[in-house]
Amino acid sequence: MATIIDMQGVSWKRQKENILYNVNWQVYQGEHWAVLGLNGSGKTTLLNMINGYIWPTQGKVSVLDQSFGKTDLRELRKSIGWVSSSLQEKVKVTDNTEDVVISGKYASIGLYENPNNEDYQKAFKIMDKLGSGHLIGRAYQTCSQGEKQKILIARGLMGSPELLILDEPCNGLDFHSREELMSSVKQLAMQKYGPTIIYVTHHTEEILPVFSHTLLIHQGTIFDKGETANILTSENLSRFFEMTVEIKWHKERAWMTLQN
Ligand SMILES: Nc1ncnc2c1ncn2[C@@H]1O[C@H](COP(=O)(O)OP(=O)(O)O)[C@@H](O)[C@H]1O
Numbered sequence: 623m624a625t626i627i628d629m630q631g632v633s634w635k636r637q638k639e640n641i642l643y644n645v646n647w648q649v650y651q652g653e654h655w656a657v658l659g660l661n662g663s664g665k666t667t668l669l670n671m672i673n674g675y676i677w678p679t680q681g682k683v684s685v686l687d688q689s690f691g692k693t694d695l696r697e698l699r700k701s702i703g704w705v706s707s708s709l710q711e712k713v714k715v716t717d718n719t720e721d722v723v724i725s726g727k728y729a730s731i732g733l734y735e736n737p738n739n740e741d742y743q744k745a746f747k748i749m750d751k752l753g754s755g756h757l758i759g760r761a762y763q764t765c766s767q768g769e770k771q772k773i774l775i776a777r778g779l780m781g782s783p784e785l786l787i788l789d790e791p792c793n794g795l796d797f798h799s800r801e802e803l804m805s806s807v808k809q810l811a812m813q814k815y816g817p818t819i820i821y822v823t824h825h826t827e828e829i830l831p832v833f834s835h836t837l838l839i840h841q842g843t844i845f846d847k848g849e850t851a852n853i854l855t856s857e858n859l860s861r862f863f864e865m866t867v868e869i870k871w872h873k874e875r876a877w878m879t880l881q882n
C-alpha cells in the first residue's frame with residue numbers, strides 16, 4: 623500500500639516553543655482524513671509541513687514516498703493541491719475565474735506562463751465537475767464566498783494532484799453554500815482514481831462519511847487518530863475539548879452539542 627504521508631516523531635520549534643510536538647501520522651492510499659482541532663492547535667502548521675514550506679526541527683517527514691531532504695520540494699508540490707482561504711488575498715482583481723483555476727497548474731497565483739487551449743479545456747472540465755461551469759468568464763472578485771472556494775478547489779485540482787489539502791474550506795460560508803461545497807468534496811473523494819484528501823476543520827459535522835479516518839490535534843500534538851467512527855465519540859471529544867459534549871449521529875454525520 624502506497625504511503626501518502628509519513629510523519630515520524632515530528633516536532634517544530636519556534637522561539638524554544640514547540641508548535642508541533644512528536645507527531646506520528648501515516649496516511650495510506652485509499653484513505654481520506656479529516657483533521658479536527660481548535661483555532662491555534664497547529665493544523666495549518668501541520669499542512670505547511672506536508673507542503674514542505676517548513677521543515678521539522680526533529681523527526682522525519684515523507685510525502686508521496688519522497689523524503690524531505692532527498693527530494694525537490696518544488697516538484698513535489700506540483701503533486702499536491704492546496705486550498706486555503708489565504709490564497710484569496712493573492713488573487714488579482716482583474717483575474718477571471720478560469721485564470722485562477724489555470725494558475726494551479728503552475729502552483730502559483732496569477733498567470734506567469736501563457737496557458738494553452740488544453741489548459742483552458744481542462745479548467746473548464748474541472749469547473750463543470752464542481753458545478754462552477756456557469757462562472758466561466760466571470761471576474762473572480764465578483765463571485766460569492768462559496769463560489770470562490772469552489773474555484774480555489776478547482777485550482778487545486780488543475781495539476782491533477784495525488785494529494786489534495788483543504789484547509790477549513792467551509793469557513794465563512796452560509797448553510798446553503800457550506801452544504802453545497804461539502805457535496806462537491808464528497809464527489810471528489812468518491813472518485814476512483816481521485817486524489818487522497820486531507821480535510822481540515824473545527825466542526826465535527828463537516829466530517830463526511832467519505833473521511834474514513836480522523837486526526838485530533840490539540841496544542842500541537844496528536845490527541846487521537848484512527849477510524850472516524852471510533853474517534854468521534856461523546857466520551858473522546860469531551861476529553862478533547864475539555865467540556866462535556868454529546869455526539870449524535872444523523873445521516874452518517876456527527877453533530878456535537880454541549881451537555882450540562
Ligand atoms: N511562523 C510561526 N512562528 C511562531 N509561531 C507560529 C508560527 N506559525 C504558527 N505559529 C503558532 O502556532 C500555533 C498554531 O498555529 P496554526 O497552525 O496556524 O493553528 P490552526 O491552523 O490550528 O488554527 C499558533 O499558536 C500560532 O500562533
Ligand SMILES: [Mg+2]
Pocket residue numbers: 665666667789
Ligand atoms: Mg489554520
